[in-house]
Amino acid sequence: MNTEIIETSADGKKLQKLEVFDLSGESSLIEIHSSKEFQTITGFGGSFTESSAHVLSQLSPEKRSEILEAYFGDSGAKYSLTRTHINSCDFSLSQYSYAPVPGDIHLENFSIDKDRELLIPLIKDAMTISSDGFKLISSPWTAPPWMKDNQDWVGGKLLKEHYPTWALFFAKYLAAYQAEGIPIWGVTVENEPHGNGNNWESMHYSPEEMTEFVQHHLGPTLENNGQAAIKIFGYDQNRAGLKDWVDVMFATGESSKYFAGTAIHWYESTYEVFPEALNYAHAIAPDKYLIQTEACVDAEVPKWKDDAWYWSKEATDWGWDWAPEDEKYLHPKYVPTYRYARDIIGCLNNWVDGWIDWNIVLDRQGGPNWFKNWCVAPVIVDPASDEVYYTPIYYTLVHFSKYIRPRAKVIGVEKEDDSLLVTAAKNPDKSIAVVILNQDMEKKVFELKLGEEKQLISISPQAIQTILIPSNN
Known part of the structure; x- marks a missing residue:
C-alpha cells in the first residue's frame, strides 16, 4: 500500500x-x-475574534503573515470552516453593538465601522492567503441592550416587540459584510442561549423562543432580503442539552423550514463526546448540518513554550472549580492534545460534519478579554518580543484540517x-x-x-x- x-x-x-x-x-x-x-464534511478551522485581530496587529508584518500562512496557506492547516462574532463578545477589547442608539427600530444608525478597525482586515487577509477559500459562520452573543428585557449586555431575553428589528439586524449585518467582500456562509441564532453564568455578553432563549424567532422573523426576513442562501443554525451550546432543542426545532416542516442545522459546543465535559445526543440529533434531522462551532482549553492561562504541559494531564476547565458535586466527575484534569483529538474523532464518528476551534491567536495571558476570561489558543504570541509559539494543539488540529477536506465523506x-x-x-x-x-x-x-x-x-x-x-x- x-x-x-x-x-x-x-x-x-x-x-x-x-x-x-x-x-x-x-x-x-x-x-x-x-x-x-x-456524513459529508463541511470543514475544520478556528475563529476570528477582535482579540485575535488585536494581538496579530501588534506583531511585525512578517510574523503576522507567518501565522496566517500557518492557518490558511497551502503549507499550513488549510482551514476551511471559520467563525466570528456579531457585535462584541468576551474576546473583544470592549462591549459594542452595531446599533447603539436606543429605539432605532429601523436601524438607521447601523454600522460595522468598529469591525473595520481590526476584524475585517484580518478576515480579508486570511481570504487572500487561502487558495481553496473557507466558509464563515457568524454568531451574536447578544442583541443591543435596548432590545432586551433587562436593558443589559449580560443575560436577559430579547423583547418580543424587537423580534422584527433583531431579524433586520442580521440582514443588515450580512449585507454590510458582503459589501466588504466578505460573504457570510451561515449564522447561529445565538451563542450559548442558556447563558454563561451571567459573566459576559449573553442573551437567553428557550428552544420554543428561538424556533419562533427563526420561523416567523429571521428566516422570512433573510428570504425577503434575497439572503435565503444563508445557513441558519440553531442552539449553539453544549451537547448535553441537544435533544431538548432539536425536538422543538425539527418538530414539524414549518418549524424546521429555515434551520439549516444545529451548532454545538464541547464545554459540558472534558472527556465525554455525548455520542447518544449526536446520533439523536442526526436521526431526527438527517438532512441537516451538525457543526461543532466552539471549543478551547478554557479557564487556563496558556503555558509558554512548554510542549510537555500540552501532552500532560495538568489542564483544568471551569468545571474543576464550579461544577455541581454530581457533575464534577465530568471535569477531571486532562491532556489538552488528547481532548482535542478525542473530541474531533468522536464527533466525526457520530455524524458531526464540521469542527471549529475558538480564538486562532491569543497573547501569553490568554487574552485580551475584557472580562479576564483567560483561555488557550493553538497559537500564542508575545507581542513585546515579536515571538510566536505554535502549541501542540495547533499541530493536532492540522492532522484533521489539512488532510480531511470539504466534501469528504466519513x-x-x-x-x-x-x-x-x-x-x-x-x-x-x-x-x-x-x-x-x-x-x-x-x-x-x-x-x-x-x-x-x-x-x-x-x-x-x-x-x-x-x-x-x-x-x-
Missing part, C-alpha cells in the same frame, strides 16, 4: 513524515471500509485495539485520510487494511497520526 504517514507526538515530532517504523511486538488490525459512507472503520481512537474520510479526489490517536505510554503496531491492500505500521507513544492513502490504491 502506498501511503504518506504524518505524526505528532509527545517525544517532539511535529507533523513529521515517517518512513521507518519499529514493527516489533504484537499487532492489531485496523480495516477501512471505503464503500461504507456517512467512511467506515473497524479496529481490534480498543485503546486506539480512529476515524477515516474519503476526500473528493478519492484519497483517504485515516487519523489515529494513541494515548498510551507505549507504541502500538497495527496492520492497516483497505480492500486487498495491507501495510504494517506503528504509532509512537502519546501520538496523533494521519495516514494519507492516495486514490490509486
Whole structure:
C-alpha cells in the first residue's frame, strides 16, 4: 500500500513524515471500509475574534503573515470552516453593538465601522492567503441592550416587540459584510442561549423562543432580503442539552423550514463526546448540518513554550472549580492534545460534519478579554518580543484540517485495539485520510487494511497520526 504517514507526538515530532517504523511486538488490525459512507464534511478551522485581530496587529508584518500562512496557506492547516462574532463578545477589547442608539427600530444608525478597525482586515487577509477559500459562520452573543428585557449586555431575553428589528439586524449585518467582500456562509441564532453564568455578553432563549424567532422573523426576513442562501443554525451550546432543542426545532416542516442545522459546543465535559445526543440529533434531522462551532482549553492561562504541559494531564476547565458535586466527575484534569483529538474523532464518528476551534491567536495571558476570561489558543504570541509559539494543539488540529477536506465523506472503520481512537474520510479526489490517536505510554503496531491492500505500521507513544492513502490504491 502506498501511503504518506504524518505524526505528532509527545517525544517532539511535529507533523513529521515517517518512513521507518519499529514493527516489533504484537499487532492489531485496523480495516477501512471505503464503500461504507456517512456524513459529508463541511470543514475544520478556528475563529476570528477582535482579540485575535488585536494581538496579530501588534506583531511585525512578517510574523503576522507567518501565522496566517500557518492557518490558511497551502503549507499550513488549510482551514476551511471559520467563525466570528456579531457585535462584541468576551474576546473583544470592549462591549459594542452595531446599533447603539436606543429605539432605532429601523436601524438607521447601523454600522460595522468598529469591525473595520481590526476584524475585517484580518478576515480579508486570511481570504487572500487561502487558495481553496473557507466558509464563515457568524454568531451574536447578544442583541443591543435596548432590545432586551433587562436593558443589559449580560443575560436577559430579547423583547418580543424587537423580534422584527433583531431579524433586520442580521440582514443588515450580512449585507454590510458582503459589501466588504466578505460573504457570510451561515449564522447561529445565538451563542450559548442558556447563558454563561451571567459573566459576559449573553442573551437567553428557550428552544420554543428561538424556533419562533427563526420561523416567523429571521428566516422570512433573510428570504425577503434575497439572503435565503444563508445557513441558519440553531442552539449553539453544549451537547448535553441537544435533544431538548432539536425536538422543538425539527418538530414539524414549518418549524424546521429555515434551520439549516444545529451548532454545538464541547464545554459540558472534558472527556465525554455525548455520542447518544449526536446520533439523536442526526436521526431526527438527517438532512441537516451538525457543526461543532466552539471549543478551547478554557479557564487556563496558556503555558509558554512548554510542549510537555500540552501532552500532560495538568489542564483544568471551569468545571474543576464550579461544577455541581454530581457533575464534577465530568471535569477531571486532562491532556489538552488528547481532548482535542478525542473530541474531533468522536464527533466525526457520530455524524458531526464540521469542527471549529475558538480564538486562532491569543497573547501569553490568554487574552485580551475584557472580562479576564483567560483561555488557550493553538497559537500564542508575545507581542513585546515579536515571538510566536505554535502549541501542540495547533499541530493536532492540522492532522484533521489539512488532510480531511470539504466534501469528504466519513467512511467506515473497524479496529481490534480498543485503546486506539480512529476515524477515516474519503476526500473528493478519492484519497483517504485515516487519523489515529494513541494515548498510551507505549507504541502500538497495527496492520492497516483497505480492500486487498495491507501495510504494517506503528504509532509512537502519546501520538496523533494521519495516514494519507492516495486514490490509486
